[in-house]
Amino acid sequence: METVWYILVALMLTGYVVLDGFDLGAGALHLAAARTEEERRMLLQSIGPVWDGNEVWLLAAGGTLFYAFPLLYASSFSGFYLPLNIVLWLLVFRAIGIEFRMHIASHVWRDFFDGVFSLASLLLVVLFGAALGNVMRGVPLQPDHYFFVPLWTDFRPGPNPGALDWYTVLCAVVTLAVLTLHGALYVIMKTAGALNMRLRAAVSWLWPVVVLLTIVSLVATVSVRRDLLNNYRTSPAGWIIPVAVAAGLAGIIYFNRTGRERNAFLSSCLYIVAMLCGAAFALYPVLLPSSSDPANSITIANAAAGSASLSLGLIWWGIGMAIAIGYFVIVYRMFRGKVRADASEHG
Numbered sequence: 001m002e003t004v005w006y007i008l009v010a011l012m013l014t015g016y017v018v019l020d021g022f023d024l025g026a027g028a029l030h031l032a033a034a035r036t037e038e039e040r041r042m043l044l045q046s047i048g049p050v051w052d053g054n055e056v057w058l059l060a061a062g063g064t065l066f067y068a069f070p071l072l073y074a075s076s077f078s079g080f081y082l083p084l085n086i087v088l089w090l091l092v093f094r095a096i097g098i099e100f101r102m103h104i105a106s107h108v109w110r111d112f113f114d115g116v117f118s119l120a121s122l123l124l125v126v127l128f129g130a131a132l133g134n135v136m137r138g139v140p141l142q143p144d145h146y147f148f149v150p151l152w153t154d155f156r157p158g159p160n161p162g163a164l165d166w167y168t169v170l171c172a173v174v175t176l177a178v179l180t181l182h183g184a185l186y187v188i189m190k191t192a193g194a195l196n197m198r199l200r201a202a203v204s205w206l207w208p209v210v211v212l213l214t215i216v217s218l219v220a221t222v223s224v225r226r227d228l229l230n231n232y233r234t235s236p237a238g239w240i241i242p243v244a245v246a247a248g249l250a251g252i253i254y255f256n257r258t259g260r261e262r263n264a265f266l267s268s269c270l271y272i273v274a275m276l277c278g279a280a281f282a283l284y285p286v287l288l289p290s291s292s293d294p295a296n297s298i299t300i301a302n303a304a305a306g307s308a309s310l311s312l313g314l315i316w317w318g319i320g321m322a323i324a325i326g327y328f329v330i331v332y333r334m335f336r337g338k339v340r341a342d343a344s345e346h347g
Contacts, residue, residue, distance in 0.1 A: 001310045002300040003285070005068035008317070010280040012064055016057035017128075017179075017276060018269050019328075023047040023054060025183020027094065027121025028176065031114060033184070033202065039195045040114060044098065045339040046190035050331060051098065055091065060324070067313055071145055071303035072287045079139060079147040080131070083163060087127055094120035122176070129175025133168030136279060137161065137224050138291035145298055157224050159292040167224050174213045178275075181206045182268045185252070189261040190339050200256060203264075207253045214245070214275075225289070228282040238281050244274035 026047050034040040066073040077084060097117025101110045134149075140160045141147045152162035184199045184206065191199075222229060232238045251267025283289070287303055290296035304310065 001307055001314075002068075002304040004314070005064075005304065005310055006280075006284065006287070006300050009061060009064055009068060010277070012057060012061040014273055014276045014280075016054070016061055018182075018272050019057055020051070020054035021179045021272060022183050022186035022265075023051040024121050024125050025179040025181070026187050027117055027183070028125055028180050029183055029187070029199075029202075030118040030121070033187070033199055034195060035198075037110070040110075042191050042195055042339055043187055044101075046187050048098075049335045052095070053328065053331060056324070060320075064317065068305055068310060069287060069298075069300070069303040070305060072298050075141070075145050075147065075288065075298060079149060080134075080163070082151075083127060083131065087124065090120045090124045090127070093117075094124065125176050125179050126172045129172035130164060130168045132175065132279070133171030134163060135288060136171070136221055136228070136283070137165075137167050138289035138297075140292045141288065141290035141296040141298065143293075143296055145296065145302070157291070161291060167220055170213075170217060170220055174210075174217045177206065177210050177213050178272065181210050181252070182265075182272065185256070185261070185265040185268050188256075189265050192338050203252070203256050207249075207256075211249055214249070231281055231284060238278075241274055241278040241281060245271060245278065248272075248274055 026043055030040065030043055034043045062073075093116050097113045097115075097120060101113035101117070103109075137157050139147045139149055150162045152164040153160065155162070155165050157165050157167050181203060184203050188196055188199045188203070248267050248269075248271025251270065252264055255261070255264035255267055285300045286297050287300060288298040290298075305313075
């Protein structure tokens with residue numbers, strides 16, 4: 001049962017990255033890609049009906065994590081207290097930036113909240129990437145499974161690293177490049193005209209950057225923690241994951257060049273899903289590795305709630321997810337097609 005919940009948590013986090021990832025990427029591109037008020041309205045309207053719903057998956061994943069693996073939830077919030085509070089405030093500022101920009105017809109007002117929205121989106125992507133890097137590298141867990149990390153130490157991975165070192169910064173840069181590309185492909189799919197063409201050109205130079213960073217990050221991950229290849233050695237079926245990563249990357253550039261916008265975006269989704277599934281597969285059964293002593297790592301065995309609770313919770317989780325997925329299917333179907341700039345619309 002613990003393995004089932006491990007897969008469910010991984011899938012929910014992956015779903016959050018795929019869904020909220022494109023509007024975070026669109027936000028990071030907002031000031032650079034959209035050069036006129038009309039284009040900024042188009043970009044915001046491309047994510048308008050779905051951005052807040054996409055964030056629900058982060059809350060749902062957090063709730064699922066708390067229910068299934070309470071020790072991991074408690075340990076993470078204890079050790080990453082400051083970064084998690086920063087994430088909370090950035091989510092608030094991002095929402096404010098979207099909702100407030102159209103309240104007053106003033107260029108200064110709109111430019112200010114456009115900046116708040118774009119900067120908050122960019123910083124969220126960077127923090128999420130650094131957080132993933134911390135999980136992959138490990139944190140200095142004590143025998144009681146709690147830990148504390150300063151913001152940085154000597155900027156190198158080791159038994160007692162900081163939240164930021166060269167590896168976690170690399171993960172942040174990779175995440176920024178990947179989600180910026182993901183957001184660009186989504187906005188291309190939802191818009192037309194000059195903004196669409198400009199983002200197509202941006203994808204052409206972002207794609208090789210993502211390919212290079214993907215290769216570098218994989219090499220860096222193995223160099224930081226060689227044991228992450230153990231599951232691939234014992235379960236050869238796992239090698240289908242790198243194939244899916246390559247297929248996603250190839251699909252992005254091919255479909256973007258041939259003008260098949262939806263397929264290009266879906267290829268980006270495939271790439272992200274494959275990368276995150278690869279990370280989950282490599283870590284299993286560890287939830288949070290210890291950088292100081294592997295015996296202190298948090299695993300599905302020592303962090304899971306009682307088996308009776310997990311079995312009962314699976315029923316209610318299934319009902320809730322069926323309702324949530326049904327809602328998202330309806331919303332995305334209602335919102336299909338291109339958007340247009342409309343001054344009367346709320347940004």
